Amino acid sequence: MSLFAISGAIEAGLLFSLVALGVYLSFRVLSFPDLTVDGSFPLGAAVTAVAIVSDVNPYLATLLGTVAGGLAGLLSGYLNVRLRILNLLAGILTMVALYSINLRIMGRPNISLYGEETVFTPFEQFLGLGIWTNCVLLLIVAVAMKLFVDWFLATEIGLALRASGENPGMARAQSINNGRMTLLGMTISNGLVGLAGSLFAQSQGVADVNMGIGTIVTGLAALIIGETLIGNARVAGATLGCLIGAVLYRFFIAAALSAGVLGIQAQDLNLVTAIVVAVAVVLSQARRNRPGPARPALWQRLTRRRFQKG
């Protein structure tokens, strides 16, 4: 593998670690199998691309993309919580609708950002890191988002959100509003995915309406690989797993692209993905059956927080 291929794998991996963090919040913390991400990823890209070509400041454009992603998640949550549509279907509906919405936003299927000012351009000269500029910047963003999720899930609202996902009945008994927690969690989750889409468009220099295909698979693959390696008993471990899993997953693909590993070619990538995920799931099940460290006493912590506050 050349340095270029390695930088590409790290770059794509760090971008998708944001998706993995979002997927962790929905699938694991909220127990909400959310398929909105295939739509919120290109939504973040579309909003940012349109803003940038309309001469909006790239940082503001990125923020707009993130907020748009969050709104998409809020919509899925709303469909589920208020309109009582099954969570899986709510996500699918939003994803399908977003395809048309993204086309409307962009006005055409493909917007090139080549030669436009992006959040990465000011650092290209300034840092002087050549091909590693994007990797370094994305590492900072990914770690910051990981720490944000860690911090958020340790706040009182965050603990309530975890409680609501783990045992809604018990959470209700603690006077937690489960519906509101779903809305909040879905917004943050898809906000992260929107941010990933926004940064992806800027690093690759193009937003395309079809770029969301397979986002959920990649995000889940990253999450599961991370859980297999690090476990998900602790939030900090699980979020670190998202980062490592996403980068590792992209290295698998880079290895396959470098041609030769077991005769795997790019055409076989989807099969490789399926196998990697299946193996990771089996491994993490084996791991779960072994006696491990006890789960942190979530409920105790939650009660303590509430008690101290009261």
Added chain:
Amino acid sequence: MNRRDVTRLVAALLLSAPAALAETTDVTEIAITYIVDHPAIDAAQQGMLDALAEGGYADGEKLALTVQSAQGSMPTQLQIAKEFAGREPDLLVGISTPSAQALQSVAGDRTVLFSAVTDPVAAKLVETLETPGANITGTTDKQPFEPTLELIRTLLPEATTLGVIYNAGEANSVAQVEALGDAVGAFGFELVEATAAQTAMVPDAALSLAGRVDAILIPTDSTIVSAIESVVNVGTKAKIPVIASDTDSVERGALAALGFDYYKLGWLTGEIALRILEGEDPGAIPVGALDTQDLYLNASSAEAMGVTLSDELLTTATKVIQ
């Protein structure tokens, strides 16, 4: 298997990826990538390779070739582009708009050649079609619609409304339909659009046009062309002539096409590649386009769709399918 074993396995897998092939000076390296496997893209690639072989660059001899498909995934396309950039090949080739854009974003001072891009200017690949600038050039599959519209006018002198089915999510298709919208007025047609985002939605789109249009025109849109049979089906039942833009579709039941041969486009791309390999400045080579269109007719479809083919048309046709 414990965690350490997994880590070892992963490390072993990554390390076993072989280093780039040892470089020899007399072998030209060309790396080709495309977004998705598709007959038109395959034809373009084959045409290009044949032209290169004719020009003395045969794969395995003077040419070391790498070909990778992104499987329809943009993140994978980005990684392929980076991987290619790391190989330092003599020429990077992107077939389709997103592939060309991905290569352009990592190219630096490497030379990029594109093919089958409908609007290279809107895709920001080139500054103008005549002088692309920088180190990028290629071929476009944009075809003028005037000859096709003239053909429809000849086939159906009374027609006033023309339906078009396309995937609004395909940059290439949208560019074509825009061009079509500008061209129809001069031929006295009114354009009625129907869109299908997936192959499964093509029958509905075709049905929605039944009774509203006098003819249906299908651009070179991979989604619609994949399901051309369902459009032909509607056309036969509702007696609406279906005109395609690629010759393949005529063999699959469309009435006629003034087609575009992607193999020939690939050949043209190969000729440009040869010029670049011989040292010409890519930024000064105009974007290539095909000026020939082959007329294919389907006699049995014509009968089923209620159209009489004149002897004059039949004699000028490159191929008539019975």
